[in-house]
Amino acid sequence: MNLLVILLSAILVNNFVLVRFLGICPFMGVSKQVETALGMGLATTFVMVVASAATWLIQWFILEPFGLPFLQNVAFILVIASMVQLVEMFLHKTSPSLYRSMGIFLPLITTNCAILGLAIMAVQGGYTFIESVVFGLGGGLGFTLALVLLAGIREELRFSDVPKPLQGAGIAFIVAGLLSLAFSGFAGLV
Amino acid sequence: MSTTVVSLISMGTMGALFALGLAVASKKFAVETDPRVDEIEEVLPGVNCGACGFAGCRSFAEGVASGKAPTNGCPVGGARVAKLVAEILGVEDQGSAGRKVAQVLCKGGHEEAKRRGDYMGPQDCRIANAVQGGDKGCSYGCLGYGTCASVCPFDAIVMNENGLPVVLEDKCTACGKCVAACPRDIIVLVDEVQGVHIRCRSEELGRAVRSVCSVGCIACRRCEKACPTGAITVEDNLARIDYDKCINCRKCVEVCPMNTIEAQEGKPVIKKKSAS
Numbered sequence: 001m002n003l004l005v006i007l008l009s010a011i012l013v014n015n016f017v018l019v020r021f022l023g024i025c026p027f028m029g030v031s032k033q034v035e036t037a038l039g040m041g042l043a044t045t046f047v048m049v050v051a052s053a054a055t056w057l058i059q060w061f062i063l064e065p066f067g068l069p070f071l072q073n074v075a076f077i078l079v080i081a082s083m084v085q086l087v088e089m090f091l092h093k094t095s096p097s098l099y100r101s102m103g104i105f106l107p108l109i110t111t112n113c114a115i116l117g118l119a120i121m122a123v124q125g126g127y128t129f130i131e132s133v134v135f136g137l138g139g140g141l142g143f144t145l146a147l148v149l150l151a152g153i154r155e156e157l158r159f160s161d162v163p164k165p166l167q168g169a170g171i172a173f174i175v176a177g178l179l180s181l182a183f184s185g186f187a188g189l190v
Numbered sequence: 191m192s193t194t195v196v197s198l199i200s201m202g203t204m205g206a207l208f209a210l211g212l213a214v215a216s217k218k219f220a221v222e223t224d225p226r227v228d229e230i231e232e233v234l235p236g237v238n239c240g241a242c243g244f245a246g247c248r249s250f251a252e253g254v255a256s257g258k259a260p261t262n263g264c265p266v267g268g269a270r271v272a273k274l275v276a277e278i279l280g281v282e283d284q285g286s287a288g289r290k291v292a293q294v295l296c297k298g299g300h301e302e303a304k305r306r307g308d309y310m311g312p313q314d315c316r317i318a319n320a321v322q323g324g325d326k327g328c329s330y331g332c333l334g335y336g337t338c339a340s341v342c343p344f345d346a347i348v349m350n351e352n353g354l355p356v357v358l359e360d361k362c363t364a365c366g367k368c369v370a371a372c373p374r375d376i377i378v379l380v381d382e383v384q385g386v387h388i389r390c391r392s393e394e395l396g397r398a399v400r401s402v403c404s405v406g407c408i409a410c411r412r413c414e415k416a417c418p419t420g421a422i423t424v425e426d427n428l429a430r431i432d433y434d435k436c437i438n439c440r441k442c443v444e445v446c447p448m449n450t451i452e453a454q455e456g457k458p459v460i461k462k463k464s465a466s
Contacts, residue, residue: 079208
């Protein structure tokens with residue numbers, strides 16, 4: 001039950017993008033097409049799950065026992081960067097078209113604050129290993145959900161009559177704001 | 191002291207482990223690429239402008255390596271890049287493909303050409319042309335509302351006081367946006383070296399041309415007779431120039447009674463013309 005609460009809370013109530021406002025950069029950058037957004041979301045989800053597992057192990061078996069909690073950021077970024085490199089190689093091999101459409105945003109997952117934020121929050125929340133991984137999965141799925149939602153709306157927006165000053169990024173930001181407002185409706189659920 | 195040592199050892203070990211993992215992964219997921227593609231990409235300008243017809247410099251490099259694109263296909267890099275690319279592939283340098291620039295084939299501005307009405311609508315040639323075929327007396331001539339200048343992404347076209355577009359050739363990249371935008375198809379892309387242009391598109395009879403424009407082609411055929419290389423032919427009441435044959439000798443410019451044919455300064459006579 002507790003795991004389900006953590007999962008749903010990470011996906012909906014405390015959605016990393018729309019409620020905590022972490023990882024806005026790929027949220028705006030890779031949300032022009034649903035397919036690309038989905039690929040980006042899944043890549044980020046993978047990194048989040050693996051990173052949350054790895055950072056939990058590092059935090060409780062290396063940093064805490066040796067009295068090095070101050071190295072948290074450095075150690076976590078090290079893990080995340082390695083994972084992103086792995087995903088990048090994997091994608092380059094398996095799906096060159098997705099690799100190309102994600103472009104610079106793929107290596108930029110490294111600096112996606114949603115992932116570092118997730119790792120740090122999992123530590124602060126005092127989660128167990130399983131809870132950490134579920135939290136990572138929820139965070140990733142929530143990120144994917146936000147990206148795909150915005151991408152779907154932006155695909156439709158291409159055919160609508162948007163006032164000239166708002167065309168492009170302007171209307172996208174407004175839509176993102178409205179989405180965020182909608183998600184605030186989940187507040188207090190958990 | 192001990193904290194420092196422990197930090198160094200733990201971080202160092204972690205880093206080494208991840209590095210090892212990544213090294214293994216990079217072997218496993220290695221993508222087979224033609225090493226020449228990377229080398230070619232190195233020497234390309236790298237602005238991903240797409241002027242070569244490929245999606246970017248990387249795609250162009252792949253195209254060249256697989257033989258789908260010519261070694262001199264990069265218009266931005268010109269002769270220098272063409273030479274380097276040819277060296278990488280070990281083939282003969284084909285030289286620069288020749289830069290193209292836009293040429294405006296109408297000389298009838300406010301002073302030379304008559305208007306047949308007043309157009310008060312939006313200042314856009316495409317709209318003006320759609321309203322009763324435009325306000326210009328000549329149905330082939332430049333409308334002068336500057337649509338070509340406004341669509342040019344490089345600011346290479348400016349409208350002069352006479353209401354005609356002027357191409358700034360050093361800024362022009364032959365992207366073709368103006369060619370597509372002009373509702374009257376007055377703009378064409380021509381090799382930069384070509385310096386003689388028949389600046390008229392009117393297929394009207396000579397008398398009809400004279401009645402609306404003082405610089406239009408009246409199809410008198412004097413240029414056709416004067417041309418030593420047979421580059422000019424008159425068809426449908428309009429002299430047409432074959433740029434593959436024209437050598438910039440300017441003989442047609444001297445005989446043109448309407449001053450329609452124009453020679454650009456700084457473009458010398460082409461001595462040898464390879465048949466292409």
